[in-house]
Amino acid sequence: MREQIDVLIVEDNLIDQKLIANYLGEYDFSFKIVSDGHEAQILLESHSFFLIMVDLMLPKIDGFELTKIIRQKLKLEIPIVAITAFNINEVKDKCFAAGMNGYFSKPIQKIELVGMLTQFLPKEKLKSGDQYAYEVIDLSYLKEVSLGDKEYEIEVIEKFIETIDQDLSELQQNFAEKRGEEIKMIAHRTLSTIYIVGLRSKLETSLRSLENMDVSEMGSRLNCIQAICNKAKAEAKHFIDSVKQK
Structure with a gap:
């Protein structure tokens, strides 16, 4: 039976290896770090993973070639995320064409790394010693800037x-009154509100789409935004209660 490990990191830079290990060490899941594509290929033949993170500039077998091996030779559909020092706009199309599922840039930021984990790992894997695995909000950025100040x-x-x-409340009121321009202004303001709790990836597209809609088309989009925000509020209240009880 193939041994299950949660995350495989293929990275040859020792500093980045240590940085990623420190970030991942906060969570209750297993991970393995290897330095080149050949080591990764051998490991993939005997182990199962939920997620692979691979540096594009690896010795011998680079990240693109390793992805080709994973997809075409090993026939694996494991999500693969590129780690790159290149300008993202210069390589993102090539990443997707190679069969990758996402990317983030160096220098490695905790908020981006956790965002990828949230996107591709099962939610139950994202619990840590002091952080509940919320379904909607992501408090990684808040915890990073708070420096432990509860x-x-x-x-x-x-x-x-x-x-x-x-x-x-203002979005619903202005929708009822068919005031489209006011809705667009509030939606733009809300983009700042949601950032601190990690809702950008879940709501930015919907909020920005309101800027190009007629008010008569906004109803379903507003309902979706409302549902996500209500869930986020419930999780935010849970967080406050959990901190106060400690």
Whole structure:
């Protein structure tokens, strides 16, 4: 039976290896780091993974060639995420064409790394010693800037709940009154509100799409935004309660 490991990182830079290991070490899942594509290929023949992160510039077998081996020779559909020092706009099309599922750039930022984990790993894998695995919100950025200040975290989350309540109320009111321009202004403002709780990837497209819609077309999009925000508020309140109980 193939041994199951959660994440495979293929990275030859020792500093980046240590950085990724420190970030991943906060979570309750297993990972393996190898330095080149040949080591990765051998490991993939005997182990199963939920996610592969691969540097594009590897010795001997680069990230593109390794992806080709994984897809065509090993016949594996494991999500593959590129790690690159290149300008993203210069390589993203090539990444997708090679069979990759995502990418993030160097220098490696924790918020981007956790975003990829959230996107591709099963949710139950994302629990850590002090962080509940929320379905909607992602508090990685908040925890990074708070430097462990729990009072600050509570203050920010309480402000998020207050502000998003106001934004949602104004969106619905202006929709009822068919005031499209006001809706677009509020939607643009809401983009700033959602960033601190990691909702950008879930709501940015919907909020920006309102800028190009007639008010008569906005109903279903607003309902979707409302549903995600209501779930985010519930999770934010859970976070506050959990911090206060400690």
